[in-house]
Amino acid sequence: MIIAAYLFSFLIGFAAVNLTVRGFKSLSLPLHILLSLGLGIGICSLLTFFSFFIFGQYQRFVIIGLSTAALVLLVILNFRQSRKNQTAFLAASFSIKDITVWKIIGCGVWGVLFFGIHFLATQNPYGLWDAWALWNMKTKFLIFGGQHWTDVCQKLHWHTHPDYPLLMPFFHTWVYAIIEKQLTFIPFVFAVLLAMACGLLLYAGLSPFIHKAPAYFASLLLLGNPFYAFMSTAQYADILLAYYLLSGIITIVYFVREKNNHMGLLAGIFLGLMSFTKNEGIVMALLLFILTSIYLFIKNRTNAKKPVLFFTIGLLLTMSATILFKIFIAPANTDILPNLTAQNAHLINIDRFMIIKNGILQELFNRKWCFIWPFIFILIVLRLPKFFSKESAIFTFFFLGFIGILTIIYITTTTFDLVWWLKTSLARIYLYLLPSILFLCFYVHFKKETNS
Numbered sequence: 001m002i003i004a005a006y007l008f009s010f011l012i013g014f015a016a017v018n019l020t021v022r023g024f025k026s027l028s029l030p031l032h033i034l035l036s037l038g039l040g041i042g043i044c045s046l047l048t049f050f051s052f053f054i055f056g057q058y059q060r061f062v063i064i065g066l067s068t069a070a071l072v073l074l075v076i077l078n079f080r081q082s083r084k085n086q087t088a089f090l091a092a093s094f095s096i097k098d099i100t101v102w103k104i105i106g107c108g109v110w111g112v113l114f115f116g117i118h119f120l121a122t123q124n125p126y127g128l129w130d131a132w133a134l135w136n137m138k139t140k141f142l143i144f145g146g147q148h149w150t151d152v153c154q155k156l157h158w159h160t161h162p163d164y165p166l167l168m169p170f171f172h173t174w175v176y177a178i179i180e181k182q183l184t185f186i187p188f189v190f191a192v193l194l195a196m197a198c199g200l201l202l203y204a205g206l207s208p209f210i211h212k213a214p215a216y217f218a219s220l221l222l223l224g225n226p227f228y229a230f231m232s233t234a235q236y237a238d239i240l241l242a243y244y245l246l247s248g249i250i251t252i253v254y255f256v257r258e259k260n261n262h263m264g265l266l267a268g269i270f271l272g273l274m275s276f277t278k279n280e281g282i283v284m285a286l287l288l289f290i291l292t293s294i295y296l297f298i299k300n301r302t303n304a305k306k307p308v309l310f311f312t313i314g315l316l317l318t319m320s321a322t323i324l325f326k327i328f329i330a331p332a333n334t335d336i337l338p339n340l341t342a343q344n345a346h347l348i349n350i351d352r353f354m355i356i357k358n359g360i361l362q363e364l365f366n367r368k369w370c371f372i373w374p375f376i377f378i379l380i381v382l383r384l385p386k387f388f389s390k391e392s393a394i395f396t397f398f399f400l401g402f403i404g405i406l407t408i409i410y411i412t413t414t415t416f417d418l419v420w421w422l423k424t425s426l427a428r429i430y431l432y433l434l435p436s437i438l439f440l441c442f443y444v445h446f447k448k449e450t451n452s
Helices: 002-021 029-055 060-080 083-093 101-122 129-144 167-179 185-206 212-223 226-232 238-258 261-274 279-299 305-328 350-364 372-382 384-388 392-412 418-446
Strands: none
Touching: 002 029, 002 060, 002 167, 002 185, 002 261, 029 060, 029 167, 029 185, 029 238, 029 261, 029 305, 060 167, 101 185, 101 212, 101 226, 129 167, 129 185, 167 185, 185 212, 185 226, 185 238, 185 418, 212 226, 212 418, 226 238, 226 418, 238 261, 238 279, 238 392, 238 418, 261 279, 261 305, 279 305, 279 392, 350 372, 350 392, 350 418, 372 384, 372 418, 384 392, 384 418, 392 418
């Protein structure tokens, strides 16, 4: 039954991607499939959120009805497009001649890595602390809380982060509405699926722009990292944030390089979904949107209005849920805000900056990551100027800007013990940044040059 639920979600996502890109020929079938997985999850989650927002509580048949109506509508709209667009993409994307011995071996290695990830996940079948004390607990509130489901944002302890967006719990609620059983198994499957999908998406996103061998190696670096497998299956929302960040970056690359407005629409949609995963996702989405828009205006000031309009429409379509949630449901964040009262101002000093620097370096060189971060550092140093050229500059400034924002938050927030906060949060930050930083490094080193 859980397979049927994911197939239902995937079909919604596949139809939505196909409708959005409208037969965009440069989009490969593997990438189309992996983007469809994420978009399907996002659409089903948003539909569930809107059902709660309108009807005030969990309504199984409303959720199923909205999802069914969405799928039917998307199928009808797809059929209204020309038949040529509907069939040319699939015909061009797959051929029996494409199957080689090396591809079979490669898929076999992915299969072995999948079983390794699954095995690690079974060692913590209920996830780690934030899974059962935060994310999965909120899912239970959504399903069984009736009209009091908003208590997850209003009456729970501060450690549950009542202001966090709820895309992942709403998707778990959607799956439960479809199968109405196996509640504890739902987040387990989700974590394993997303952990594997991130690695496959990294390959599918890189392979159109670089040679297949380094793209495959990048995928193996990610999926073969034991700590990545451990953290990504902890049933935290960080793996979902990692997935949407990588999806957003890949679609932005297509948007900028191919000058295709429909890919800009899809990129905006993924950024909007990212904003509903965690508070960091909001910052990331806005930062990527601003930097990409600036880049488009710098590159072609006279013709940038239409692409940016498509990009903006995509962002607002899915970010609408985040806006409604933050305005009408979520409380203000009283923890992660600068506290510059006279009593605490003396705590903001060079010592705090040094603690942050030391914490970042310790995590970078921690052996639990199997030295993947020093390897990334070497890649960056070897081609440093290239990271600031063409579309790569968007993502370089994005990572620098986001790290700068995080540093400011760490320095100015005095609610927590800084050493404890770094110890408990840095690994998660590294987790959701890792797939996208790997993408950027391999893209810069091995991309096929164009005139864009």
